[in-house]
Amino acid sequence: MKTPIEFSEKQIAIINAAEKLFAEKGFDGSSVRDIAQEAEVNVAMISYYFGSKEKLMEAVFEKRTGDIRIKVENLLLDSSISHLQKVNILIDDYVDKFIHQQEFHKIMMREQMINKHNSVAELIHELKKRNLEAIRTLLSEGQKSGEFKKNIDVVLMMTTMVGTVSQMISSQYFYRKVNNLEHMDEMEFQKHMKKKLSAHLKNLFKQLITNE
Amino acid sequence: MKTPIEFSEKQIAIINAAEKLFAEKGFDGSSVRDIAQEAEVNVAMISYYFGSKEKLMEAVFEKRTGDIRIKVENLLLDSSISHLQKVNILIDDYVDKFIHQQEFHKIMMREQMINKHNSVAELIHELKKRNLEAIRTLLSEGQKSGEFKKNIDVVLMMTTMVGTVSQMISSQYFYRKVNNLEHMDEMEFQKHMKKKLSAHLKNLFKQLITNE
DNA sequence: AAAAATTAATTAAACGTTTGTTTAGTTTTA
DNA sequence: TAAAACTAAACAAACGTTTAATTAATTTTT
Secondary structure (H helix, E strand, O other): OOOOOOOOHHHHHHHHHHHHHHHHHOOOOOOHHHHHHHHOOOOHHHHHHHOOHHHHHHHHHHHHHOOOOOOOHHHHHOOOOOHHHHHHHHHHHHHHHHHHOHHHHHHHHHHHHOOOOOHHHHHHHHHHHHHHHHHHHHHHHHHHOOOEOOOOOHHHHHHHHHHHHHHHHHOHHHHHHHOOOOOOOHHHHHHHHHHHHHHHHHHHHHHHHEOO | OOOOOOOOHHHHHHHHHHHHHHHHHOOOOOOHHHHHHHHOOOOHHHHHHHOOHHHHHHHHHHHHHOOOOOOOHHHHHOOOOOHHHHHHHHHHHHHHHHHHOHHHHHHHHHHHHOOOOOHHHHHHHHHHHHHHHHHHHHHHHHHHOOOEOOOOOHHHHHHHHHHHHHHHHHOHHHHHHHOOOOOOOHHHHHHHHHHHHHHHHHHHHHHHHEOO
């Protein structure tokens, strides 16, 4: 178990500012001076605390990756609910996390597009692998019980789940406009998205994994 | 009908180099000197031909947006095939275009994430709107004939289609690794992806839009 | 408990590069 | 021979990072 690194108040301010700007304009589009101003600290503090802009990005990941791991262990033990219900809870959990941490997820999306091997790519890789294994376990339990189909392509299923939510986040302004939801405030719209996405994914996957 | 702007051989070399690098490292991550070197031209030629780096990005879009519009007009007239078959052809068409123009699509994905209103965001907006309308028309034809369900959320369906393919492209290195497909060469793997994605999306949407 | 010494936090300014763009001149094309 | 294509060099601005100096906090010594 890796113990999470403790960050001071000022360090957290910098990390949050970086997260916001990286999500908005990308890594190269955000200057350390912009980040410093957003965090209301001197520019030199970034090098002082994190060493470099690159390392600051790693700190953003360090702070967040713990949070976005889906929780499946307790879910597996619970025998009071069906396997399909467990999958549905997982979907809710994922949609929820993604929407409430949009900014970090945007950074992840951008970073995973880059071919070049960087320190952050490896972090994303491992995170995805863990999530994939969690779902694989859950699905094979359902398969053993006969509730789920035998030949489920878990990777493709994950691709659709992650992809659908990512795409919704990325194009949420388009989605708002085309559905005439511009009157909603941010919170209201997030609730709307969450509800729609959850229902949509549950519907999609139910037909994909269950035996009719 | 907007007549496409004619580009000289050298201009096309620059546009292609820009497309490659923008996809790989993002707009801000690619310097005009990198682009010039990749295109084997003098740096000044970029300003000379396009005015600015920003305008070069617009030229990349100008050159490509025509190509990636899905063709639905002829498909609508064809009465020899079912509506579901038409949808499937559309899926094949979309997957095909996305995979064969990965680089441009990566740029689109990155750009649509940016909140800030830029000239390119509007182009993406209109392109998506056109594609959305095309599918909407096709689906409502199928609804009239009774082949399709009445309440289909077209926008969510598009979100899943675009999202799934985008996510597959973005994380193709992960996909390769986790499926032990590293022995395949690029062409072979693209064929594999195309096949898998098409089948997966057809399967998903069939259950989503048809009456059992 | 006060003073001194040491370490940590913070700053403005400067560093050397790299950035996108322009200039002023040269070569090529028509 | 005039217009278009092309070049190397220069431009100022912005970049990430470092420096040197100052203030604040903590520890050690008296």
